[in-house]
Amino acid sequence: AKDLHHSCQWGFGIRWGDNTTDTGMQRLALSEEDKSVRDWFIQTMKDLKCEITVDEMGNIFAVRPGRRKDVPATFIGSHLDTQPTGGRYDGILGVLAGVEALKRMDEMGLETEGGVGVVNWTNEEGARFPVSMISSGVWAECIPLSKAHNLKEVPTVASLPTAASAPETMKSALQKIGYLGSVPCSYKTTPMAAHFELHIEQGPHLVSANQRVGVVAAVQAYRWFRLKVIGRDTHTGTTAFEHRADALYAFSRMMVRAREIAAARGCLASVGIIEAKPGSVNTVPGQVNFSLDIRGPETELVAEVEKELRADFDAIAAEEGAGIGKPCRVEWTLDFDSPAVKFHDDCIDCVQQSAHAVVADAPVAVPESLVRHIMSGAGHDSVFTSKRVPTSMIFVPCNDGLSHHPEEFCSADDCATGASVILQAVVRYDRK
């Protein structure tokens, strides 16, 4: 836990309390702050005598060798980048738990069969470069390297003032901070025996049920889109409503409708980024660009919500501007598609046994009741590793289920519990 907050010294975000650690984090992927924490991570792992690999996506793999050289290492992985108004736990906890695990193994003089590694995946958040888990996606060969390298940063990330005028690509940003490695980004070049990830839940279930550990068995489906509504610029003072093709008014109706439709199917639909052009008080916006994030427990449900929204958005667009025979149009671009995922039974078993072992001393009648099987609402790099190697995850509770917010909080106890569970899970898996 000391190390966790230590690693947060690069990229302080919004302050919400009086203690030194009462700040959020703003460490966007491949920013200067990200470079600093990467340098720290590599130095720390070298001090632990790990072998370091940096691949073409800037993923950093640090391996503590095992007895056998002929089998790949078992990895603990997550990410050190954050949201623009992120917290100190999302991702960071997972990497730091890996560092902690290796330190413990050294302290105990523990020798493993295969090696044990820690991996920091690049741009998991998808906040600066708008495809989440992109670098584990390339590693899994689910996302082409060229697509990832050419992906541009979003124009609205306040902390990076060049974003609007001359957006960086992932490749140029990797070069800029010196993390464009030469090793191919692939599960073939940098293989793993398995991937385990510790993460805060980012949702309310553990905390409201008073449970301490989540054994993550699955991840819900999601799709990310960029949408463009095209209307007509015109004067706000002289143009009657019937004579407008107001792209922002059409957007507003779409957003209201999106919640309605998603809710009816037990799904979510959210808009995080919006840009209205030309952006003048007295010009009706002729163009609106926005992001749309649809999620649901089943891949099929997400597809259904998308289908309904496509029809409804078209209808809304057609109405706005119909009076002048110049209706709005709406265009969709799919940026990212992550079907629902089920994790590997072997890994789930290791996590579950470890969780039960760790909570065994709890002063409650049935300690196992402190452990819950859970589906993740958020995506994680484990989604992509699971396509290639046995994978599962461990969740620990966070206050109020709040995440992607500066006040995101996980108690030192819960962090420690999670770290113990992941260490045990890895050792268990190694012995299988």
Next chain:
Amino acid sequence: AKDLHHSCQWGFGIRWGDNTTDTGMQRLALSEEDKSVRDWFIQTMKDLKCEITVDEMGNIFAVRPGRRKDVPATFIGSHLDTQPTGGRYDGILGVLAGVEALKRMDEMGLETEGGVGVVNWTNEEGARFPVSMISSGVWAECIPLSKAHNLKEVPTVASLPTAASAPETMKSALQKIGYLGSVPCSYKTTPMAAHFELHIEQGPHLVSANQRVGVVAAVQAYRWFRLKVIGRDTHTGTTAFEHRADALYAFSRMMVRAREIAAARGCLASVGIIEAKPGSVNTVPGQVNFSLDIRGPETELVAEVEKELRADFDAIAAEEGAGIGKPCRVEWTLDFDSPAVKFHDDCIDCVQQSAHAVVADAPVAVPESLVRHIMSGAGHDSVFTSKRVPTSMIFVPCNDGLSHHPEEFCSADDCATGASVILQAVVRYDRK
């Protein structure tokens, strides 16, 4: 008309056709392009032997002396700045008609009693610095100089890449292009006998009634606000709708409601600028800033729409986030308040007589039917000059009533008609 397009060489905007003049304009106030056209304007007026005054707001006054030195000049005025996706006529036509009028007077060897001046007012559009007509407002001593000098540019104007990171104030922008004059900006220091302004209608009435000249008798009321909706950042993938205080969803409901309420009272309500923070695909925006422009034919109606919207927006905000006991809040800031205006009867008479004279040769039974008394939907610098000196305006039709759009268009004939009317009106007024 040649000069009109000539003056458009600084700040080409969006191209919409094949002819050299088939582009819009993007000449934001106090940009480099604005500096160029100002330099051109001053040189042109000096060539016409005018006396030039540049005041603390960068307003440029050029005066052709009359017989008498003891009376102030009668002015023809408008503005050379444009919207980010503006056209070639809005404002520009008015200044160029002034230049043309002075050239004609020279050609005819016409001597006037008082002088005749042309004024280019700074930042009439309110596009870059979000208070329209601000510099005629300071001149009329209706807006304090310090408020105007400290006004910041909007962060969203795409063409000025520094706007987001280090926004200029009007004062710093004036300095940057060398147009921070030393003469006090006041009707007391730079007095006028009267102010006439030629402008495209920017609305559909003249063109749909097939009329050629609008005698502008009044201007509708408007108010500009900046609003802030404050909710809570949270994860899009893990946060149920009931657990959200989604500032952008609340905004969407507000915008839908604003049209409803304004329409019910024969008013307009429009949003031109929006910014959602933090601006990440997978973070529910915890803050939305937007502009609101309310207009109506009577000052009281605008106040009523505002009052209803304040109540309704509060109610919408209160609902969003109620489930977590952290409802959204909404804050209003009034940036600009322009009550309805009636122009001066003497000026209206001069314009009307001139308009009738100019259309007298028209091949229709009642040429006067080509002239219409009209209320302006848009604000103009004449709104502020009218507070201090007799003022009125002349409108000419524009295609489709379209303005604040690159395809804004006024035929060469209509431009010429307008220029003739304003020249005659000024001469008539001078002789009174």
